[in-house]
Structures are given as C-alpha cells and as structure tokens.
Amino acid sequence: MREKKIFLVITFSETSDAIAAEKLFESRHIPGRIIPIPSQLSAGCGLSWKTETEQEKEVKTALVEAGIHWEDMERVCLWV
Amino acid sequence: MIYLDNAATTIHKPQSVIDAVTRAMTSMGNASRGAHEGALSASRTVYETRCKAARLFRCARPDHVVFTANSTEALNIAIQGGIAPGSHVITTDLEHNSVLRPLYRLSDEAGAELEFVRADRMGRLDMAQLESMIRPDTKAVVCTHASNLTGEVVDIARIGHITRERGILFIVDASQSAGSIPIDMESMGIDVLCFTGHKGLMGPQGTGGLCIREGVDIRPLLEGGSGVQSFRTRQPEEYPTRLEAGTLNGHGLAGLSAALDFVLETGVETIGDKERSLARHFYEGICGIDGVKVYGDFSETLRGPVVALNIRDYDSGEVSDVLSVDYGIATRPGAHCAPRMHQALGTTGQGAVRFSFSWFNTFDEVDEAVRAVREIAE
Numbered sequence A: 001m002r003e004k005k006i007f008l009v010i011t012f013s014e015t016s017d018a019i020a021a022e023k024l025f026e027s028r029h030i031p032g033r034i035i036p037i038p039s040q041l042s043a044g045c046g047l048s049w050k051t052e053t054e055q056e057k058e059v060k061t062a063l064v065e066a067g068i069h070w071e072d073m074e075r076v077c078l079w080v
Numbered sequence B: 001m002i003y004l005d006n007a008a009t010t011i012h013k014p015q016s017v018i019d020a021v022t023r024a025m026t027s028m029g030n031a032s033r034g035a036h037e038g039a040l041s042a043s044r045t046v047y048e049t050r051c052k053a054a055r056l057f058r059c060a061r062p063d064h065v066v067f068t069a070n071s072t073e074a075l076n077i078a079i080q081g082g083i084a085p086g087s088h089v090i091t092t093d094l095e096h097n098s099v100l101r102p103l104y105r106l107s108d109e110a111g112a113e114l115e116f117v118r119a120d121r122m123g124r125l126d127m128a129q130l131e132s133m134i135r136p137d138t139k140a141v142v143c144t145h146a147s148n149l150t151g152e153v154v155d156i157a158r159i160g161h162i163t164r165e166r167g168i169l170f171i172v173d174a175s176q177s178a179g180s181i182p183i184d185m186e187s188m189g190i191d192v193l194c195f196t197g198h199k200g201l202m203g204p205q206g207t208g209g210l211c212i213r214e215g216v217d218i219r220p221l222l223e224g225g226s227g228v229q230s231f232r233t234r235q236p237e238e239y240p241t242r243l244e245a246g247t248l249n250g251h252g253l254a255g256l257s258a259a260l261d262f263v264l265e266t267g268v269e270t271i272g273d274k275e276r277s278l279a280r281h282f283y284e285g286i287c288g289i290d291g292v293k294v295y296g297d298f299s300e301t302l303r304g305p306v307v308a309l310n311i312r313d314y315d316s317g318e319v320s321d322v323l324s325v326d327y328g329i330a331t332r333p334g335a336h337c338a339p340r341m342h343q344a345l346g347t348t349g350q351g352a353v354r355f356s357f358s359w360f361n362t363f364d365e366v367d368e369a370v371r372a373v374r375e376i377a378e
Helices: A015-027 A053-066 B015-025 B037-056 B071-082 B097-112 B127-133 B156-167 B250-266 B268-286 B316-327 B339-345 B362-375
Strands: A002-010 A033-036 A047-051 A072-079 B065-068 B089-093 B112-115 B138-144 B169-173 B190-197 B208-212 B292-295 B306-311 B353-356
Touching: A002 A053, A015 A047, A015 A053, A015 B015, A033 B316, A047 A053, A053 A072, B015 B065, B015 B339, B015 B353, B037 B190, B037 B208, B037 B250, B037 B362, B065 B071, B071 B097, B071 B138, B071 B169, B071 B190, B071 B208, B089 B097, B089 B127, B097 B112, B097 B138, B097 B339, B112 B127, B127 B156, B138 B156, B156 B169, B250 B268, B268 B292, B268 B306, B268 B353, B268 B362, B306 B316, B306 B339, B306 B362
Parallel strands: B089 B112, B089 B138, B138 B169, B169 B190
Antiparallel strands: A002 A047, A002 A072, A033 A047, B065 B208, B190 B208, B292 B306, B306 B353
16 A cells, blocks of 8 residues: 655646646745646646645745646645 | 557657658648749648548548648537537537537537437447437537547447438547548548547647538638638638638648558558557456456447556546656546546546557557556555
C-alpha cells in the first residue's frame, strides 16, 4: 500500500490558468507540480497544482498578485 | 516515455510526415491563392490530400472532401450546417462532447429534439432501440464509429442502411476509427464522415475534415476569402470552397498527405490488427489482477484500440499521475469528454484510466504497462 499524506491542491478551471500558475510558482521557487484534478474536488478533467500545505500563504499571495484565477484550494489526502 | 494516450493524439508520427511538413514550410505558398509556383505547389498538395482521403474513406468525389482544423470543427459544420431548426435528431450515449455540445446547442437555440440511444453497463448500444426511435420527422442520426472511452465499435453499416432507406441524414464521427478500422462511405451509407488527422491517421494536429456524399447540402458556418469568385457577395456554393473560408493549414495538410500515404500503403487492416493485438495483449495481462476493473465488452474482436480501467476505488487521476511520474507511462484519466458514457458505466465520480495504443507501440511497452498496473494494484 502506498503511503498517503495531506497536500494542498489548487484547482483551475482553465488549462491556461494552470500553466500560468506553474510558470509563476517556478519563478517564485514555490515547490510542487501539476497533477490531474483529484476526483474528490471535481468530477471530470482538468489540471491542478499539488504542493505542501505550508505553502498555502505564499501560493495565495502569488496568485493574487499575478491576477491568476483559481477555482478551489483544498487540503487533500494523496499518495506521496 | 511509454506513450499510451493515442486516443488523444498519436505522438509518434511516420518520419515522412515530419519531412513533408518541413518541406512544405520552406516551399509552399497559399493554396488557391494565385498561379505562381508557390501557390500552385500548395494547391496541388491540398488536392492530392483530398484525393487520398477520398480513396481511404471511399468518398466518391475528392472535391467533396473539405478540410478543417479537427473533427470538432468538422462536426460543428455538419451538425449546424446540415440539420434544420426544430428537427428530431437521434444520437447515442457513446458520443464525445464534440458531437454532444453542438447537438445540445442545436436543441437550446434551434429547437432540435434530441433522443439518445442508451448504452448499457458494458457500454454497448441496442440497435433495435435506435430503430424504434425513428419517426417521420427524424432528420438526422449523428453517431460515433468507435467509443473513445471503451473502444466499443458501432455497427455503422446497419445504421446507414436504415437512414439511407428513410432519407435521414447520417453523420459519422470517425475520430477514433479513421486509420484503424476500414470505412467505406458508399457501402456503409454514410452521408457525412467527420475525421481528424492527428490520431489514428498519424498526421499533424490542426488537420481534419469532412467527406460529404454528393447531393448532401451543408450550409457554411464561415464566410470569407476563397481565392475564387471574388466578386460574389457570399461564399461560393461549390464544395469544397463552400465550407473552406480562409487560408487552409497547408503545411499541416502536406503532413496529412504523407500520413495518408503511410496509412494507404501499410493498410488500415494491418494497422488496426496490430493496434488491436496490443490492446488485447494489455487486456489479457491486466484483467486477472485483483482489484482491476475493466470497462467495455471484450468478447467483441472488432474494437477501437482502447482499454479503460480502474484500480480498486483509487482516483483515476491519481493512478494516471503515478503511472506518469513513477513509471513514465502516459495515460488519460478523468472523463475523456464522454459524460454520457461515464454515466452509463457508473464512473462519473471515479473517472477511468484510459490506455490507448497505436501502430508505433510495442509489445514490450504493453508488458511494462501491465507490470505497472499490477504493482499499483498490490
């Protein structure tokens, strides 16, 4: 059985927003990566950003400053 | 990377396709826009591509092969331009959003009445149900040839026989079958065949089109530059210009031309047999693994080269992510733009992980994928 832990997941309704966020987070050295949207957050398809929970404040600040729209920001138990 | 997301797009293309695009980008002008060598080179290339597509799909007239950017555009043109407001239209649960959304729009904005042939829990259609839905005011049947989720193949020839007998417009979405399953517009009774160039045909993205049976009237969605009949106030009435306003993707079509050569020379049967063997090999490798649930009816041999599965109650997105990150295997999770099919299969919450195979995959790659699924399921 794979180990699980709580991550912060930010979902985007538009692929362009997810890619813009990836570029932004990389430029600000915010760790994490793009993953498919977990089904517990949204049925269907799309992209989200998976990062450590302690990044929440930095992630929010970066997104607000850059004017990038996100849909949801949740703590989700995922495989490590 | 082991690429098993070929139902989304094939990533490995014949080298001749790549060479043809490169050549075109250093030599081709604008098709149907003048008589200098650059323009003529483009016009000839585009015409040859029409001829090859007509040959592949048995479309009687190459000038009734219309090029678009993809299947979605082709389907929008066929549905919005070929089905009158207020029509009764029959479609199926197997459809992709490229069929569903234009039809829902037709229903919302033009009073079309939609009726769906239901898929069962195995993703199969009941043809008798389709026949029973036909009414005197039924104007069109719009149907996929093969499900992009389970690979289920629809008996197009049987539907075509029914629609031809009753004078009903029959539009077929060949996005998942073109290049893998033989298509004969004449004998299958297809009025409009919509295809994409970048999947089973192994051509560039941004290419696709519709093949139209002679006598079928499709109203243009777009009007604009045509390079001919410039003093007409409206779009020329003749195909293909009627449905091709603006500059074509000539560079992409040069690649599609080379891709069609590859498919015609190799043979659709040969390509499809190999793809189906790869999918079958994968299915046989994973179907006995504890906790793995496969969707679709594998008692059928003629299938799209697709296997959709779930592992226990694991989120399909998370499984696909592990396959990508830990094993370097590219698959597609989620809903696959096929909402009604997921409803039929009971997978709207979990989604499914789709493995889809192409001519360029190997049995070793399939074995790797089987091993990965087994390890994740442990």
